[in-house]
Amino acid sequence: MHTALAWRNIWRNPRRTAVILAAIIIGVWAMIFLGSLMRGMAGGMVKNAIDTLTGHIQIHQKGYRSDPAIEYTMTDPEPVLSDLDAILPPGSDWAGRVRVHAMANNARHSAGVAFVGIDPETEPLVSFIGPETLIEGRYLQKDDSNAILVGKALLEKFETHLGYKLVLMAQDADREVASRAFRITGVFDAEMAAAEKGFVFVNRSAAQKMLKMGRGLSEIAIVLPDREKVPATAEILKQKLPDHYEVHTWQELLSAIAGYLEIFDGFMLLWYLIIFIAMGFGIVNTILMAVFERMREFGVLKALGMRPWWIVRGVLTESCLLLLLGMAAGNLLSLGSIFLLSHAGGIDLSAFAAGIEYSGVSRIVLPVLNRQDLVTANLVVFFLGLLISLYPAIKAARFTPVQAMTHI
Amino acid sequence: MDMTDHPAKIVQVADVVKTYQQGSVAVHALRGVSLSVEKGEFTALAGPSGSGKTTLLNIIGGLDKADAGEITVDGNRFNEMRDSDLARLRLYKIGFVFQSYNLIPVLSAVENVEYVMLLQGISRKERRDRSRAILDDVELSGKYDRRPHELSGGQQQRVAVARAIVSNPAIVLADEPTANLDSETGRGLLEMMREMNVSKSVTFIFSTHDRMVMEYARRLVRIRDGQVADDILK
Ligand SMILES: Nc1ncnc2c1ncn2[C@@H]1O[C@H](COP(=O)(O)OP(=O)(O)OP(=O)(O)O)[C@@H](O)[C@H]1O
Numbered sequence A: 001m002h003t004a005l006a007w008r009n010i011w012r013n014p015r016r017t018a019v020i021l022a023a024i025i026i027g028v029w030a031m032i033f034l035g036s037l038m039r040g041m042a043g044g045m046v047k048n049a050i051d052t053l054t055g056h057i058q059i060h061q062k063g064y065r066s067d068p069a070i071e072y073t074m075t076d077p078e079p080v081l082s083d084l085d086a087i088l089p090p091g092s093d094w095a096g097r098v099r100v101h102a103m104a105n106n107a108r109h110s111a112g113v114a115f116v117g118i119d120p121e122t123e124p125l126v127s128f129i130g131p132e133t134l135i136e137g138r139y140l141q142k143d144d145s146n147a148i149l150v151g152k153a154l155l156e157k158f159e160t161h162l163g164y165k166l167v168l169m170a171q172d173a174d175r176e177v178a179s180r181a182f183r184i185t186g187v188f189d190a191e192m193a194a195a196e197k198g199f200v201f202v203n204r205s206a207a208q209k210m211l212k213m214g215r216g217l218s219e220i221a222i223v224l225p226d227r228e229k230v231p232a233t234a235e236i237l238k239q240k241l242p243d244h245y246e247v248h249t250w251q252e253l254l255s256a257i258a259g260y261l262e263i264f265d266g267f268m269l270l271w272y273l274i275i276f277i278a279m280g281f282g283i284v285n286t287i288l289m290a291v292f293e294r295m296r297e298f299g300v301l302k303a304l305g306m307r308p309w310w311i312v313r314g315v316l317t318e319s320c321l322l323l324l325l326g327m328a329a330g331n332l333l334s335l336g337s338i339f340l341l342s343h344a345g346g347i348d349l350s351a352f353a354a355g356i357e358y359s360g361v362s363r364i365v366l367p368v369l370n371r372q373d374l375v376t377a378n379l380v381v382f383f384l385g386l387l388i389s390l391y392p393a394i395k396a397a398r399f400t401p402v403q404a405m406t407h408i
Numbered sequence B: 001m002d003m004t005d006h007p008a009k010i011v012q013v014a015d016v017v018k019t020y021q022q023g024s025v026a027v028h029a030l031r032g033v034s035l036s037v038e039k040g041e042f043t044a045l046a047g048p049s050g051s052g053k054t055t056l057l058n059i060i061g062g063l064d065k066a067d068a069g070e071i072t073v074d075g076n077r078f079n080e081m082r083d084s085d086l087a088r089l090r091l092y093k094i095g096f097v098f099q100s101y102n103l104i105p106v107l108s109a110v111e112n113v114e115y116v117m118l119l120q121g122i123s124r125k126e127r128r129d130r131s132r133a134i135l136d137d138v139e140l141s142g143k144y145d146r147r148p149h150e151l152s153g154g155q156q157q158r159v160a161v162a163r164a165i166v167s168n169p170a171i172v173l174a175d176e177p178t179a180n181l182d183s184e185t186g187r188g189l190l191e192m193m194r195e196m197n198v199s200k201s202v203t204f205i206f207s208t209h210d211r212m213v214m215e216y217a218r219r220l221v222r223i224r225d226g227q228v229a230d231d232i233l234k
């Protein structure tokens, strides 16, 4: 009967109840749906960074990380490569690359780029480059010794076109300056403008030959089937590989992003609290109004022998019902929005924010629903909601019957 | 004077003083009231507006505190009781009927009567049976499930009386129970209260300034300026 009474009480003033419910629904939606977009953005940022030639784990010659120069080449990577499949968890992919700083020139322009020699078959498994990212021309083939892939942004900057030549200059293994012309056979598009401007890709054998590296590699990038497995796998690699190699996880390679992710849970909680504060004022005020209107009734209840604590419990039961109703609707609305947006292919942020592609954030944001976030948001709304309802509840319990009776 | 030796005396009020502070003015609502009421009495407190009737009933009911004097209800001395004890006393021993707005609007007649028993922790079935029986006694059979707004003023007051007497309290305090009713309805309510007084020996104290209502009283206590002016047993 207590619950039935509370239920009827909340429908005494349907309009007011609608206002409270709307506040809760909008609040929950802002927490869960907008929160999922924030998650999606952060996730997209990590994914972009990992795709942009980072991978989950990288193996280098010791010293390469602090000075990515040609001296720190893995000169004889074959034994490592042949062990890799046995060491890595099933479903992992890896690719070995040549990667050096180089100057790209044509008749009018020159710029520093990362000159990357890739295995055209394995590289698409671990990074963004591959047949799908090409918007013009064709992808590298195994025996292409002259072909080079450049980003759309670089192409525009250099005012050049498909089929034109591009000259690359870099220090070779003998510390001589090696220089060679390649022909642009493909133009790629990347999530991030920096990648479009910063990378050029050639066949690995062509790069090795130009730089006199033999079969040497600058780095091996590994992508695991599950990001969770990174720390354990990196540990195993460190143990099994000879001492002159170094192993880094993506968290070490992308320390700024990893740090950001670490405080992201804190951001989410802060986001929930900010929304809750806005929503909480509305809830408290409206419940307070309802309580004052029923002052006389609380006076009668006290005259009947009701203890203050019972009145507190009664008001809390009412707000509990309101919270549960609002949360149910808010969750449905959020899940619906997330579902619809995922099916619509996400939000294209470039429409809202010019230059977003320079920030490391993806142009397209897909909502990411995290179970932990869902639970936290609901717990925040429910328990803080009850907590702030204590204020009007205690107010109601404090009315003395005489006050209550003489107030009307 | 030890007042707890008289079990037949349900209410004992001795030298009760109550002064309200209204801004800088002290309003002497009660200036030393003494009164004792025995089991089964049907007593009216009469007096002009502002004489202190409501104040006295509230103090007897433990809703308000006296500044001085002693109150004992059914052997419980208020001076020694905490607020929670008073609430408990009201729940089990004192019934209230106010002038208006007595009922909880979202509860039906039968639920309003049940509510007190719910607070007392009485089982659902017993609650239902007893509240229906008492509503039959106040001639509201067939109106169990009506909400207060679906009942007339007289019917609402009957529900309030039913609620006040359903758990066999030591005393029922009614502050101008007929003031919002027309005289015919008021008469009916009083007859019903008197009937309950006789058949169930419920002790009533009610206030009024209506001459007709005074007629029904077995005992008439006149209050004037916060004092008992006279006390007539009929
Ligand atoms: N809460 C209060 N604060 C200040 N003064 C009060 C308060 N309650 C009552 N009084 C004053 O105390 C006096 C007695 O009031 P009380 O309500 O007991 O009279 P009453 O006999 O019930 O009058 P009525 O017939 O109009 O109901 C009045 O002068 C009233 O103004």
Ligand SMILES: [Mg+2]
Binding pocket: B053, B054, B055, B175
């Ligand atoms: Mg009065």
